[in-house]
Amino acid sequence: MNELEQNINTYFGIIRQDELKSVTSYFKENQVEKGEYFLKSGQKCQKLSFIKSGLFRIYAISGDKEVTQWISTPGYFVTDLASLYFNTPARWTIQAMTEAEIYTINKEDYVHLGKLIPKWHELEKIFIAKCFTILEDRIFSHLSMTAEERYQFFFENNRELFNQVPLQYIASMLGMTPETFSRVRKKASVNFKG
Template sequence: MKNFDELIQQYVGCLTSEELSVIQSYFKEEKLNKNKIFTNSGEMCDKLSVVKSGILRVFALTEDGKEITQWLSTKDFFITEVMGFFFNQPNRWTIQAFTEVELLSISKTDYLKLCQKFPKWIEIEKQFIIKCFAMMENRVFSHLSMTAEERYNQYFEQNRELFNQVPLQYIASVLGMTPETFSRIRKRQAENS
């Protein structure tokens, strides 16, 4: 994992070591065992975390019981359920530890205290939300403008290690394709290598 200070600095820029110490003092080490739930759909997410190690899967069930994997979060990513944590609405997504996971977490209560004690934190929050929005916008753009094979290639280049760590149907779901389409593309890629 990147140094916690480096991660915060990438969102906000120039903070003093004292300011970084204040922020870090609110984040607590947390471990989740494999399959442990970080937060459930329908509940209210009460923490924001940085992934130090491991993989978390963000997913939902459709009305007909089909699982949709929205995201696979790995080290150096922030993780929370945005609707629950920031907007006090029931979670749309369940977030579950796919592997053993180490996190640095801040509770909603401490988050609100940090916002009051350290007003610059609002800028970090803003940058976090902007980054989330930009990532979602990029995903929508790729789904609308790229072929399934182009999406596969792009995701593979950016997340190569995940292809050996998680079931491929999760990656297929993240990419908005059926497992069958994903398998055909994967087979074609192997033949062309």
């Protein structure tokens, strides 16, 4: 099973091999330059991509500040789900932080799959439900954890990311300033050694 097929399997669940082939055939592999915009806030999102290589940052402008919502890494996907599903202007801007290779399906084909593969809506359902539970975890973390605890938790589960991207963006997605992030980090590393 190739990379893309595995992505589909991970997020959408299991389908017959021939259907899987059919699904993946709608994805086109493409290259993305560093700094290139996958989506700009306000546009209607017309595609969904899985990341083969490279890093994408999903963020929005709020007042005079950027709010990073997520950093997407190989194996993950990028899209603005709300915009894709409800045809609303995207909240998020999505930009490549590095050169990247992605597998992209456009919205038209994505919707078409629903007519082509009986089980497709069910798979989408699973996909979105997974996205939902991820957000639910995050809400809970904001309601119940301090900045330090959110840092710890994220660090435990995403160590690799810390030497791949500017830390200020991780700070933002955890809901703290770069300065606080830096201090929390120092404190955590001291605790870790001690």
